[in-house]
Amino acid sequence: MISLAGRDILHAWGKFIFTGIGLGLLIGVTLTMAGVYRGMVDDGKVLLDNSGANLWVVQKDTLGPYAESSSIPDDLWRSIRTLPGVAEAANVTYLTMQVGRGQKDVRVMVVGIAAGEPGTSGWPPQLVAGRQITRGHYEAVADIATGFRLGDEVNIRRNRYTVVGLTRRMVSSSGDPMVFIPLKDAQEAQFLKDNDAILMQRRRTEANRAFNRPAVPGLLDAVIASQTSNNSVNAVLVRIQPEYSPREVAEPIRRWKRLTVYDRAQMEEILVGKLIATSARQIAMFLVILAVVSAAIVAFIIYTLTMDKIREIAVLKLIGTRNRTIAGMILQQALVLGVIGFVVGKITATFAAPLFPKYVLLTPIDSILGFVAVLVICVLASIVAIRMALKVDPAEAIGG
């Protein structure tokens, strides 16, 4: 027995390929959409991975440094460091802001990293160019997505930083590229608004009789000095000793230091479960719509292809072709269309992914699921056409 579907496809291959490519573009969009979601989740995960921490110590009853603002004293790490099971504790600050380079500015997350040597929690775990920060001030390691290059001078608040290293895929949970600067600079950057704001605050303080007393010289200076220093950080990153479990180490901090501590799983839950939950649902809706649209289009294409062949089907039936053979022909054509569409879609999505401003992660499991979904959709879509083909009266062939 020859393959009727195969012969038909070979006969009209141009139509099939072009329809498949059209469908493929749609499938590509769907895969990319899934990739956008995976990218968002991955943004959260690399953020946690790159911090190199096992525990995040944050202000009591806040949702960590990423999802909510948190502020704790910057000398707290010392008491945490002395707790049993703690291998390393490092201050860290996170601040999302606009950073200027020349005329343009870029939205970045400025990470203040504790002084130390490369490998300390919070430091970029690997670079793609340049070197790690060695000076305690005014050096920066920037993500390549910022567009900065080695040796660039960038403005953060009123200080200029030299870019000495570049990273890749160091992003905040919302996909903003990171810029790493020394902690002390970051604390200052987080506090400093701009020179005007400082001047105005200074003037307000001066106008306050309580601080500006003629009989107490020096009081005003002391007050202003205390206003312009910032001894807070957003979180303490804790790396635990291998023989301890995160729970064991977290418990005394939670109980005795009266702080909130998150471990990796909880942090992921916050980032993936809370921070991007709405966006994820948004994308899920899009996926559903795209799946329905794809199904409708496949159904429509298969229906049209079958409609074109109604006479041939009547003849086939008249000369004794089994219904199964005819249904199989339509089904095979739908599946072939789906396979062409999937291949084109996968290729399109892969080449389109790097063009997106945010990270698009195409995972093999998504591709496999997508492939299965495409085949299922094709099968479902061909049902209409098959039903119609089976209803064709063989008598139609006899000019009646």
Next chain:
Amino acid sequence: MRFPRLQRQTLTLVAVIIPLLFLFIYVALRSGPLAPIAVTVSTVESRPIAPALAGMGTVQARFTYKIGPTVAGRVKRLDVHVGDTVKAGQVLGEMDAVDLDDRISAQQAAIKSSEATLRQAAAKEAFAQTQASRYEQLLSVRGTSEETVVTKRQELAVASAVLAASREDIVRLRAELEALRAQRGNLRLVAPVAGLVAVRDADPGTTVVAGQAVVEVIDTASLWVDTRFDQISAEGLATGRPAKIVLRSRRSQGVAGHVLRIEPRADAVTEETLAKIAFDAPPVPLPPLGELAEVTVQLGELPAAPTISNAAIRTVDGQRGVWTLVDGGLTFTPVVLGRSSLDGLVQVVKGLSVGEQVVLYSEKALSAKSRIHIVERLPGVTP
């Protein structure tokens, strides 16, 4: 006619399908998690490094003279302005005397009055002296009674005492006058050293409390940079080390200096070591006090040792080390790091030997099972 057509159709189909399939396979293998990770490698070299410390500081004057009155009062005149150069002993201004001159006049009058009283007491004492010696002679010739002589002696003693009291009174009054005069002289604000007027806090007519500075004079020869170094990287900081000072307003040029002293007290809150860096020669023009300066202290050059870039350092399971390339596979080698230089080179004390290949840059985190792809430069990085 028959065969070519079919063949052409098949060939065109193949021509479309094959590239699509190749693309698909390429896409499946070369992108996403299955793709090999691009890395660059570098060789461990033996080289000397010159460690240096970087710190931030502000320009300060070592000696600042805050000049003001010792008693509360009103500023009468002030001859200098901010930025004026002054000499040692130069009068900078004066406080208002208010009633001090009148009190001096009154004191002088009181002294004169006391002198008159003294003269009177001296006359009385001389008369009592004369009377007393006359009655002594009369008694020796029995010309008068014993009792009268005793009376005269007592009168002489009283007169002597009154005279002595009057004399001391004058001494007191003169001392008081001197005190008033000293105070009068102290109203002048005098520069103790040659220097530069940095602050002028009050203008004539302002009332100031005792001890409040009216003018601040700095010793220009004593400018230094009050510098803070992170404790964690302050190893090797020592007095006398040469330093390069870059002022914020003059970023292009550095000024030579040296470590003058390391403060015995560190800043416990900010975890910084404090040090004073003196200029080898005062910069011209003088930088404003409080200006930010970047200080780089050169430490002695260390002997050659295996050296890597700090970009090669990774942390795996809490251990610091590097990924070494052995027979094309990756091995994580824990290392003990030594001193590092500001340009990112770090010496390896233990764990690596010269000539080993280590992964320098990588696109993403590596593991021992990672498939790698060695490149000259990572994609996306412009030279």
Next chain:
Amino acid sequence: MAAKGIHIEGLSKRYGEGDTAVLALKNVNMQVAPGEVVGLIGPSGSGKSTLLKCLGAVIDPTAGRMVLDDEVIFDDEWKVRDLRALRRDKIGFVFQAPYLIPFLDVTDNVALLPMLAGVGNDEARKRALELLTALDVQHRAKAMPSQLSGGEQQRVAIARGLVNRPPVILADEPTAPLDSVRALSVIRILNDMARRFETAVIVVTHDEKIIPTFRRIYHIRDGVTHEEAGEGRSFQ
């Protein structure tokens, strides 16, 4: 009664029920012997198409008796269930338009029927080629239907109708789109084939050019057939 060829007695077909019922065939009698070519002529609305569908085993008649190649297809007690297999194995169709499958080449268009009947691909193609040779279109065996001329297409269609050696061939206006030379050639082929393969051939037509060629003609009018002798003119 069993016989080769096709035998129809008292066949009737009613569409619908009750008051609206239409009796399309009232009393149709017809006998075609193997190797014989008969004409079936009737105006539009005469029940010609209904008779053709009954003959083609596409629809069941309401009453009567139909015997095909020694097998009772339909009578009052019995009817064949698997009409599809019946059509495939016992009846060859030749249509007004050739209705070739456009995506199969000429050989496979013909070979498809034996393949559907379970014959192996090579054997089916061999049979097809034999027939194509017999019909003198073997030189177009690898061409696609769209590349053939009208006459060639019709010959291929006849080949397809014959390939399973059916005892009956139903030809529905096989000559309508053809000029008289080609039309006569088709009729000649049908006659040749009928003789060669011992096939009963029923040609439904109202083509004046070919009517004189039949020896026997059935006229159908208002659902009733009348048999008459044709001219039986030979075709040069």
